[in-house]
Amino acid sequence: MRVEQIYTGCLAQGAYYIVSNGEAAIIDPLREVKPYIELLEKDGVKLKYIFETHFHADFVSGHIDLSAETGAPIIYGPNAAPEFDCIVAEDNQVFELGAVKIKVLHTPGHTMESTTYLLIDENGKDHAIFSGDTLFLGDVGRPDLAQKAASMTQEQLAGHLYDSLMTKIMPLADDVIVYPAHGAGSACGKNMMKETVDTLGNQKKVNYALNQPNKEAFVAAVTDGLLPPPAYFGANVAMNKKGYRNVDEVINQGMTALSPEEFETAAESTGALILDTRSNGEFAKEFIPQSVNIGINGDFAPWVGAMIGDVNQPLLLITDKGMEEEVVIRLSRVGFDNVLGYLKGGIEAWKTAGKETDQVDRISAEEFKERLKVGESVVYDVRKESEYEAEHVEEAYSRPLASINDWIKDINPKEHFFVHCAGGYRSMIAASILQARGYRNFTEIEGGFKAIAETGVPKTDFVCQSKVMKA
Structure with missing residues (x-):
């Protein structure tokens, strides 16, 4: 046995x-x-x-x-x-x-x-x-x-x-x-x-x-x-109970290589969401406007499910070279079968074609320390509540990424704010969603709370997370 x-x-x-x-x-x-x-x-x-x-x-x-x-x-x-x-x-x-x-x-x-x-x-x-x-x-x-x-x-x-x-x-x-x-x-x-x-x-x-x-x-x-x-x-329960498309068909469809012109046309004609799966550092430097960044090197599939929600949403992919099939497979694992294809040549091909790119205002933790004005600056911490309760930047607000659809509507677009998570993965997801919805008056912090904690920025006293696991 x-x-x-x-x-x-x-x-x-x-x-x-x-x-x-x-x-x-x-x-x-x-x-x-x-x-x-x-x-x-x-x-x-x-x-x-x-x-x-x-x-x-x-x-x-x-x-x-x-x-x-x-x-x-x-x-x-x-x-x-x-x-x-x-x-x-x-x-x-x-x-x-x-x-x-x-x-x-x-x-x-x-x-x-x-x-x-x-x-x-x-x-x-x-x-x-x-x-x-x-x-x-x-x-x-x-x-x-x-x-x-x-x-x-x-x-x-x-x-x-x-x-x-x-x-x-x-x-x-x-x-x-x-x-x-x-x-x-x-x-x-x-x-x-x-x-x-x-x-x-x-x-x-x-x-x-x-x-x-x-x-x-x-x-x-x-x-x-x-x-x-x-x-x-x-939706996943329904697929498991009722049945679903053969996974090979899903993969073959998702592996459709699109030129920049075909990619742009598909995005405009289908209402597809552009999902950029590169690292948060690469995404921050340049990305296709309106893209959402959820990096493949992280809790990719669960965050796709949590952020996008609708498994029938058409998707167009930006990936690192050679990662196209891996991304399509991981999406299929959580029921996102409607991948229309990926951008052949990635972001470099997009730029070569003379297409517009965007970027995120990202700064280091050290620069955050210099710019932070305690009592004046607004800081959004998008980690889980249990992480926030364990330790956080003094006077920061808890704004968990998972509930961004609830708190995004309360943002004052005229008021600048800083946003961070634990290491940069989740805060870049948040940053991409914010910019896709027209919010630009913010700065994301590279390295997240892990980097911030090493700078001397005022923090609350640490509390063992096992005591705050309710979150």
Whole structure:
């Protein structure tokens, strides 16, 4: 028996590959299925099952394309009702895989079809659980995403989650390995550990949710401090439940190379959003007017989902040379399938064609120190509230990037302000959105709070972030 975790850091997502005696199973596969096919061929094994822990909200699973490619059936737990052929398993149903078994443990709460899969080894011993979004390391799945579909409140769903954990998960042995669907950085939880594998025994000790004295306390703890879910979550659930376009078609369309003239015409005629995926430093120097910058070297796909929201929005891409396909694939993982193409030759081709460019007013942290007038200057901190509460520039305002659509309308365009994040990634996203919407009376700070903290700019006293994790 072999278990392999296939972890995708930019999504904080774990898929799993299990092999025993020439048969394989894959749990919660990503959208692009080619790597799985290559893995199966390399090992010379047959894919017998595709297990889905639930209808994912934060990414589009590869279950449908993988089933079409391999003939392996898709398996969901009880209560699932997808609009494609699959096996809806019963609670405690057992599936044999080579010399091992995979047992269905229905664990509703995050969603009502949420299911944990228990791996039983060749000797009949409980070996591991693939807990999906039911149990994370350090946290449990948020119970507010399925309220509408389940016709329940988040408190009622949290109650179901408590029962699932106490009756199905906690009785398992301490040496059982926990393989969750997500790690730190995912919006599906609020307090996840950076580790991606642990023992259940350790989680029983350190996981705050598993150490509540009763159901009422558990419900209060897991529902406290939940931020609104990203706008794209509902669309991803629908795609996972109803089906979607073949990923190869999506990639082929997105890989359409456009000349500067074709690119400009497409932007004007389709209402496409120009998404520039270069680094924030390169973007700041020169970019196509009205572009939005979300760098590929960061939490790219989740921020695209959070900032753009509408997965049907037509997109035109600016990328670093050779990164075009990678960008299209990452967009497809979160359901953004309507990429019309990319600018061939990038920003250099645009300039060579004599097209207009724009830039962001960016300064160093040292220059910010010189220009900052405490009590007069306006500073917007676009980090998460928990980061802001831990430590921030004195008299700075908390303006989280995730809620920019709420606070942007309150900006006084006549009043200059500074904007920063932790390191420059999120503040450049904010800067690009601000300029695209006509706000230009601001200055972005290179290097963010990390650089500012080294300059002697007055700051509040540091407070451990673990004490302010409600944000």
